[in-house]
Amino acid sequence: MAWRDAKASKVRLLLFMASIILGIAAVVSIQLFSQNLTENIQRQSKTLMGADYIIDSRQAPSERAQAIIDSLQPDASEVNFVSMIAFPKNGGTKLVRVRGLEGDFPFYGAMQTNPVNAGTSYQGNGGALVDATLMLQYNVVPGDSIKVGSITLPIIGELISMPGSSAVSSSVAPPVIIPNRFIAETELLQFGSRKEYQFFYKAPSIDLEALEKNIDPILKLENADIDTHTSTSARLGQRYENVGAFLNLAAFIALLLGCVGIASSVNIYIKEKLKAIAVLKCMGASRKQSFLIFLIQIAGIGLIGGIIGTIIGAGLQELFPYILQEFLPFDVTINISIQPLIMGVLLGLFMSVLFALLPLIRTWYVSPLDVLRVTETSNQESAKARLVVVGLILVSLYLFSFWLLKDGLFALAFVGGVVVTFAVLAGVARGTMLIVKKYFPKKASFTMRQSLLNLYRPNNQTLVLLVAIGLGTFLISTLYFTKDILLAKTEVGNTSNSANIITLDVQPDQVEEVATTFKTNDLQVIDNISLVTMRMHSINGILVNTLRTDSTAQIRKWILNHEFRTTYRDELIASEEIVEGEWIDAIAPNEPITISISDNLADDANVTVGDPIVFNVQGVLMETTVGSIRKVDWARLQLNFSIVFPKGVLENAPQFNVLTTYAGTKEKSAGLQRDLVTAFPNVSIIDLRQVYNVVEDILSKVSWIINFMAFFSILTGIIVLIGSVRTSKYQRIKESVLLRTLGAKNKQILKISAFEYFFLGVLGSLVGILLALVSSLMLAIYVFKEPFVPSLIPFLVFLPGITSLVVFIGLSNIGGVLHSSPLEVLRKAE
Template sequence: MAWRDAKASKVRLLLFMASIILGIAAVVSIQLFSTNLIDNIKKQSKSILGADYVIKTRQVPTERTKAIVDSLKPDASEVNFVSMIAFPKNGGTKLVEVRGLEGDFPFYGTIDTQPTSAAVSYQESGGALVDATLMLQFNIKPGDSIKVGKVTLPISGSLKAIPGTTAISTSVAPPIVIPNRFIEDTELLQFGSRKEYKYFFKVAESVNLEALDKVLRPKLKAESASINTHIRTSERLGNRYENVSKFLNLAAFIALLLGCIGIASSVHIYIKEKLRAIAVLKCLGASRKQSFYIFLIQIAGIGIIGGLLGALIGVGLQELFPLFLKDFLPFTVEISISVQPIIMGILLGLFMSVLFSLLPLLRTWYVSPLEVLRVDEQASKEPLKVRLLVFASILVFLFLFSVWLLNDVMYALGFISVTVIAFSVLAGVAILCIRGIRRYFPKRWGFTARQSLLNLFRPNNQTVVLIVAIGLGTSLISTLYFSKDILLAKTDIEQTSKNANIIILDVQLKQREAIENNIKAKRLPILSNIPIVTMRMHKIKDKLVNELRQDSTRRRRGFLNHEFRSTYRDSLLNSEDVIRGEWVDALGPNEPIVISISENLAESTQVDIGDTIVFNVQGVLMETTIGSIRKVDWQQLQPNFNVVFPKGVLEKAPQFNVILTSVTDAESSADLQRDLVAKYPNVSIIDLRQVYTIIEDILDKVSWIINFMAFFSILTGIIVLIGSVRTSKYQRIKESVLLRTIGAKNKQILQISAFEYLFLGLLGSLVGILLALLSSLCLAFFVFKEAFIPSLIPFLVFLPGITLLVLAIGLTNIRTVLQSSPLEVLRREG
């Protein structure tokens, strides 16, 4: 009976199955890719780091650090820093990361170059490896030269990849690799330069790296150095991409939920139409179990077949993820296929389809044989206890599945709560609209408009499920666009003369006046000239910093090892506000030194207004008192500082400057950079317009990935819509035929259906966008703490687009009625 009935209803059942297939495909593809990603990180952890472990420091190594490194005998070393380089061939300049390597690094993995031999020969020939994208950008080829500070080197080859880097990480400052022996000759490492020293080690398999890490870490930390093993690297990468996989899993799970809701609604209508047939079966002697099993077998079959097809599609889809994420990954992901996700897909399809169909299926249990004579809309209602038990089972299953996906009970509970709230809001809006229309029914409207509104609360209506499906899918993709706007607002750069878009770093004191004159000669403004003095904390509230470093009870000790780049000025910036104390702008000779510190520094060092901090300023101890605490917006692309001194204190201290100016176009920027790099090779220049473009490109790539997952939800919602509309097709056909019989014209029937679907599509997509607007507003206010100006794309594109899609699908239902006579349609449907 199950097989025969399924054959007779194959169109409807195939649409049910499509909902399951899409959801399972999304879950399986992401699960399989996440598993492959973690396995690859573990297998390639040494290749990612290029060594077994590395010791690094952001200052010239102390005597103690040198002793530790020398005792371990490093196999390779590196000094890296960010600087400007020039191409003599065409005068091009660019901010790059210069990496001076010595030794046979990497020990694992390879330096990918073109030609291949350049990865080895550059050390002997004294050449440079230049980022491949950079060479294309400036039309440079191997054999041309590159100027790094005072040194001009031949280009041995283009650098495609080096262990530990990604396309995203090298976007702002592409890597340039040169032999370490040329670093000193470049004369780029001057006072205040930001540099990093690395020492690479290769050890035997028998060496216990975890024990070595445990012994060396505290010793190196005391010297402001650190150790990083390939084991820690793999753990850190695993944690980073685990969060990405969690998000993608939730997006896939929502797509699956939408499919399950579609099944529940469609099965509800499907079973309702079968009640008379079930009553007849019971009159012929069929038991409750038999009538229940007939339809249970059908739904279980749909779940198993849909789960299998979805799992197979998911296996194919996960091959696409490495293409989407390659710019974010420091290695190539090797895809392998396991049986576990396929089995999971089949079981998930079975459990989800049966569980969400259980409530309408139970209705078959309570059909009375007598109802063959009096089937009505209120017949065969299951008891309230049974209904509540089914709802509780669904929530428990969803919670357990979420825990399995997220590995965190609280996150799972939060996700289920938010999902229930979202579904409840959408369903509540739909119910309120129906009740509102019923209560305030526009009796004076025309016949077609009134009839279309009546269809919204007629028997077997699909208003609630369609609005939920359309609204949730629309909400997901709209939230993406709104969130992207918030992120872009944090890095917004106005192209006006009032906003700096060029930052000139590492300007030495003797160069300051000449560089300012150079900028003014090009008719560009000097928007700011910021002096910077390097210092370290020596004592906090009469306690030596060296003693505080040993205190394991302190939660955040990073600032204790920090070399501060501080400044002095007499005014606040637009990125900071005093939240406690009083701002002091200037001090006279011999007055106590009062400083202002950032809120995060105060929290980390556990100090407040009136506490004292002794700084070591280039070997001179300086006692200061905290006069004010500032809240700093670190997201703004401008120099911000943890410690700010008033004027009249640091003017005679060793210092360098950062100069801010503004250019109107790319040509002016290139001209200024070319001129300054030629005369002052030690300075670094950051063009914020290029940084903004890179950030926007990164966000676009992230958006594309999230859009891809939102596509599953939207597509699932469309499948649910088609299935729901097709399910009620037969009743609508009879209604339309009856309307034609009593004199309604094709135009009127078309208008009735069009108004109904137009209302459903408009309400569902509008509520979804408004829900996304509300959630994004909360995100902006509580998380990003940023003003929120919503994008118009969801209102201008999604709202009309989804509404028209719903309208198009709905109108395909009545083609049969419009093209045939009423008697022909009734005979065919009968």
């Protein structure tokens, strides 16, 4: 019976199967692609440092540190230091960071040079790679020479960008790269010279977290440090973790959209089968038999749909790299894992049966007497069964969302949000029917009255379609709003409002002249920040000199020798957030001084709010108290400070200024630097354009991933919505045929349907978008921890677009009625 009935209803069941296939295909493809992209993005993040991990030391490694370094067998090494170089061609001189490299670094990514092969040939040719902007500034080209200390080397090429150049804090000068074997010949490294040693490792299979945990404390004691590519990625905020969360969210929403299609399709299908079930009961079929007939149908279609959807999902997985290769500047390595494939088939079967159970239980309570009159509501005895099925659906959704989100609280909140959305939409549908019924416009035109009657009379589709349209729009809009949240996070901020040129050591009497130089080069001053240098004299009443010799002190040694560059201001900046204490913006004369410190400094210095710190401000001791602790996003390419004083304290202290600007091209940057070096030899210049190139390259890949997967899921949702509305055609065929038989014109029937679907489309999509605003705000605050600025696109595009789509599909549903005889249509409907 299940097979025979399915053959007779194959068109309607194919629509039901389409919802399963689309939902499962989206889930499988997104899950597979999510796994591969997580691995690929992590692999791409290695290009930020060019290696899997680095061990560095500010001095020649101690014997113990060197033993650790050698035991791990470095694949490349470097010594770098700041020094003056000269260009014999024109006599120009410049303070640069000389990097003496040995080995095939970088292991991930590549140096961007001009000519292209310069990054691989400079070692063998024994030449130098010089910062591209610096070459423009001094009018030198590849083939010219550069004098580094006691040796002169040919310039092999210009360096545009390089992995491992994102350490802004140490970039006080443009880079010049030479082979390590020439470092000794330069005679620049003498006793007491400030230098840094770095050892690069390529170890893709090693457990970096365990390695860092085991050897970092030992290296710290030897004034060395280990830095892994995963920790470098983490310092960029939550850009990478959020991509995984977003893709999981997209998979969950895709499945829910499929489930919406399943539930709405089966509800209408079973509703029309109640009379046939009553006939079976009259012929002696038991409750169990009539129930199993349709359960077997749904389970079989769910299994077939799950298999087809899984195959399509795996096929899409193979196609994605080809579809995206024009947009993604990296190759995606595809690996098909078995878990999502098995999950896809099982989800197809399980979700089909689960979401079909609610309408299926109506078959259990159909009475043989219903042959004569099929009631709109089922027997009251089904209330308990309905409650059990709803509970099973909620538990299953929670378990599935927990599997995806890996967080019990977030999974509960998300399922709760879906339930609330469903309840609101159902409430809006019920309320709409009551309002229309109570305030029915009896004097309206025939077509308008008929359309409004369709909203609440028996066999109406208001509840089913409003919930389907509203829930679908809610999920699609939530996905779009979430996409915007993540894309805002992946913006580096390299715009005219954010600085990419920083000038250091500008003396107070030079500020106006430097600002004038900016304007002469058609550049605007973005920031003018005062800096005061100081050292810590005592922490919590213990002198720094005492702490240096105390082996039991829980304070990182770098703090005791570090010269801090601090500033003063009366407000927080965008990259800061108070996590403890209270921000003090200004202090009156003779009041106790309260400062704000970064959370990493508080951890390393082992201090908290209320602890005293005495600073040595160029010979003058200043007593302060920690007033607040700030969380600082060091990943933002801007000037951030570990220590910030309130206004009213440091204004008269010896200080220098930092001025920043934005240069849109390397020519503008070179021209400004040339003028500044000529007029102000004491001023140091940091060009962040090279850093932006590396970071933007990686984050642009993340943006494309987010965009593509979001719109793929949105397209899936729209197709499922089409299926849901399309399935409703069988509820209106008989009414339309009867109207036509009674003399209604085709134009009137079209108007009746258009008004009904227009009202359902507008109301459902509007409520869905408004609910999506609320849910996206919650996701932004509690899951992604990002600010939420809602887009107008859902209101300007989704609202009219989905409404038009609903009207179009609704009108297409009755196309056969208008172009066929009433008898022919009724026979097909049966």
